[in-house]
Amino acid sequence: MFTNFENMPAQPEKDIRFFYLSKNITLRNRKKLKHFLNDLLRMERMKLGHINFIFCSDQYLRSINRKYLQHDYYTDIITFDLSETKKVIEAEIYISSDRVCYNSSRIGTTFKEEIHRVIFHGLLHLCGYGDKSQKQREVMTHKEDYYLKIYRSN
Numbered sequence: 001m002f003t004n005f006e007n008m009p010a011q012p013e014k015d016i017r018f019f020y021l022s023k024n025i026t027l028r029n030r031k032k033l034k035h036f037l038n039d040l041l042r043m044e045r046m047k048l049g050h051i052n053f054i055f056c057s058d059q060y061l062r063s064i065n066r067k068y069l070q071h072d073y074y075t076d077i078i079t080f081d082l083s084e085t086k087k088v089i090e091a092e093i094y095i096s097s098d099r100v101c102y103n104s105s106r107i108g109t110t111f112k113e114e115i116h117r118v119i120f121h122g123l124l125h126l127c128g129y130g131d132k133s134q135k136q137r138e139v140m141t142h143k144e145d146y147y148l149k150i151y152r153s154n
Contacts, residue, residue, distance in 0.1 A: 015050045016034045021054060021055065022097045027115070033119070036151050041123065041127070046127050047087055048088075051090070051092075054093070056097070058098040061074070061078060064094055076096055076103060077096070080093070080094075095115070097115070129143060
């Protein structure tokens with residue numbers, strides 16, 4: 001819907017893919033991460049359709065924020081839910097590696113920890129969790145912490 005990648009392979013029915021528009025990020029252990037994201041969806045009683053994670057710059061994500069959401073500010077993540085049913089997740093998740101790096105240094109965590117938190121955050125949005133109110137943010141943070149703990153222990 002929003003991507004415009006040349007030579008982008010056709011999507012299998014169930015898949016998680018990572019695309020890098022920003023050169024300052026690499027994800028290690030992508031296979032482990034994909035497996036865990038699928039487990040997270042199962043724990044939340046959801047099913048995987050296909051999800052594209054697109055890692056980009058601050059400027060790129062800000063332009064998406066302006067164009068599609070009419071918000072003129074930087075953010076670390078924008079999640080587009082493309083699901084046709086409530087239980088099968090299909091989405092594009094854009095993540096600014098610049099913003100994740102900035103936030104990790106600002107809050108005193110590692111880039112690795114923060115990128116995983118943001119990835120889980122996007123998936124949790126697709127599972128129905130919000131973050132607009134204080135109570136929603138508390139629930140979201142609790143869920144992020146819970147899944148980060150499980151992910152680290154594997």
